[in-house]
Each structure stands twice: as C-alpha cells, then as structure tokens.
Amino acid sequence: MSLVLEIVEIKGQCPAYKIGDRIVIENGFKVDLKKTTAICMHSLASIMPYYVAMSKGVSSVELGLSKQEGKAYVQCLDPCERTEGGTVVFEIKKLNSRMGLDFYYAELGTNCIIQDNVVLGLKYNKKCKKVKIGNNAIIRSFSVIYADVIIGDDFTSGHRVTIRENTRFGNKIVVGTGVVIDGNVEIGDRVKIETNTYIPTYTKIGSDVFIGPNVVMTNDKYPQRLRDQYKPEGPIIEDGVSIGANSTILPGVKIGEGSFIAAGSVVTKDVPLWSMVKGGPGKVYPLPKKLRERNRAKKW
Numbered sequence: 001m002s003l004v005l006e007i008v009e010i011k012g013q014c015p016a017y018k019i020g021d022r023i024v025i026e027n028g029f030k031v032d033l034k035k036t037t038a039i040c041m042h043s044l045a046s047i048m049p050y051y052v053a054m055s056k057g058v059s060s061v062e063l064g065l066s067k068q069e070g071k072a073y074v075q076c077l078d079p080c081e082r083t084e085g086g087t088v089v090f091e092i093k094k095l096n097s098r099m100g101l102d103f104y105y106a107e108l109g110t111n112c113i114i115q116d117n118v119v120l121g122l123k124y125n126k127k128c129k130k131v132k133i134g135n136n137a138i139i140r141s142f143s144v145i146y147a148d149v150i151i152g153d154d155f156t157s158g159h160r161v162t163i164r165e166n167t168r169f170g171n172k173i174v175v176g177t178g179v180v181i182d183g184n185v186e187i188g189d190r191v192k193i194e195t196n197t198y199i200p201t202y203t204k205i206g207s208d209v210f211i212g213p214n215v216v217m218t219n220d221k222y223p224q225r226l227r228d229q230y231k232p233e234g235p236i237i238e239d240g241v242s243i244g245a246n247s248t249i250l251p252g253v254k255i256g257e258g259s260f261i262a263a264g265s266v267v268t269k270d271v272p273l274w275s276m277v278k279g280g281p282g283k284v285y286p287l288p289k290k291l292r293e294r295n296r297a298k299k300w
Helices: 041-055
Strands: 002-012 022-026 071-075 086-094 106-108 119-122 131-133 144-146 173-175 191-193 275-278 283-286
Touching: 002 041, 041 071, 041 086, 106 119, 119 131, 131 144
Parallel strands: 106 131, 119 144, 173 191
Antiparallel strands: 002 022, 002 086, 071 086, 275 283
16 A cells, blocks of 8 residues: 655744655555655654554554544654744545546645545646645545646635646636636636536636636637637636626637626627626627626625
8 A cells, every 4th residue: 555645734944845745655664756755854753653554554543643534644743943943744645546646746835625536736748837726725526637727825626627737816716516627727816617617728717707507618719610720719708707507608709897698698799898698699788787796705
C-alpha cells in the first residue's frame, strides 16, 4: 500500500515545506523520490509511527488521528514559537493507484477540502505549471482541474466538474455538478454556474453573474465549415447578467451589463445593457422595472 503525506497547514516560517508539498511512501518504508516534492528529517520523526501503522491497514480513527476513515492528520514536532522556525500539518491518505499523482500537482491555500478521486493540476504538456487555488475551497469528488488554472478564494465545485487549462477565476465562484469549462476562460468574482452548463474556450464572464442549469455557450459560428476563416470566439458576459436554464448563447455575442436572459432563449446577437431577451431566436425587450437591480446571492 502506498501513502501520500501532503502539507495542508504551516504555522510559523517553515524553511523546508510549502502548502501542497508531499511525501510519497511505498509499502510503508520506501520514499518515492521522484514523486516526493520536499522532505525534512525533523518531520519524519513525528510521522513515522503513523504511516507505518496506516500502511498496514490500521484505522486512522482508532489511532486518534482523524474523525473519519481514509485520512489522518499529524503535526511536525518543531515548536515554532520557540525556534522561530515552522511546524507543518500533514494529511495522510492512501494513494489511488488508478489515478496516479497528477491530482497533487497543485498549490492550495488554507482550509481547503478536497474530496476523494479529484484530479488537481492535470498535466497536458511538459511545461505546464501547477494549478493555484486560494483559501477555503471545496472541490467535490470526480472533478478534474487542469494545470495552468488560477482560482481565487472561496471556490466551490459540484461533482464531475471539468476545468481546462488557462482558466482564471476570481473569488467566490460556484461551479455546479457536470459543468465543463473548456479552457482559456476568464471569470470575475461572485459567479454561480449551475449544473451541466458548457462554457467554451475564449469566453469572458464578468462579476455577479448567474448562469442557470444546462446553459450552452458556443464559440464556432459554422462548425466544421469555412475552416480557412475559423477563429474561435466565445461570448462576452458582462457584470450582473442572469442567464436562465437551457439557454443557448452563440459565438461572439456580447450580453450587456445587468441584462436578463429568460429560460430557453437562443441569443444570436448582442444584447444592450439592462435588457431582457426571450424566445428563439431571442428578441430584446426592455427590462421590467422590478428586475432592475444588482444580482446578489443569499448564500455562497
């Protein structure tokens, strides 16, 4: 059995580790130096009894190292307040051999919850960089986030989310179950993207935006035709826009600030700011007075 010991918290100034570093131990005794990113002899003394026990199948709950099976938490012995050094907290988990270690190619902030079977920092070429995720993230099982992605604080995902390379998120983003974000996408702050939405490459989304379930955005005006003229161009969604469920947004369309797209609409042309679109193809109407307010969520 192989174990991964990942740094999830640092107190003081640790000269050896940073958040997201890991030690990979095979068969309870062998350190895999190719997969290990950093190692400190001080910390080995504190974790040795526990990783040996866990590698033999002893329950982490019985050891008093966690409240649930599958994970254990151990702290380095360094009394950082007295040494001016740093002490770290390790999260010890069994290595899922079917997935390898791509899911640990990441820099994580504090207080992040990463459920089982999540891939963080999927490597798509030799030069790609670790995915960077801010504080207080919750990433649910079977989600895949590629390398070269930057995500701010307070990010939450559903299950089976895919976020491809060169995507940039602000803070307080919610991405629902089954959402696919196909890379090279920019998203601002306080955005909710609901279940099974598709966002193509080269899409820009502002702040305070709501995108309902099963929304489809596109970036290719004539799929598989006129290839000599092809240039992918995703929609531009400005601040404060709401898009209802099952709507379709065509390539290059710009939806103006504060606009409201009714459920099931097909948006084929630019939408002026603070307007409403209904129907397919969508027609632009004045935004009702009762809807002329900023988007705001009761809970993030």
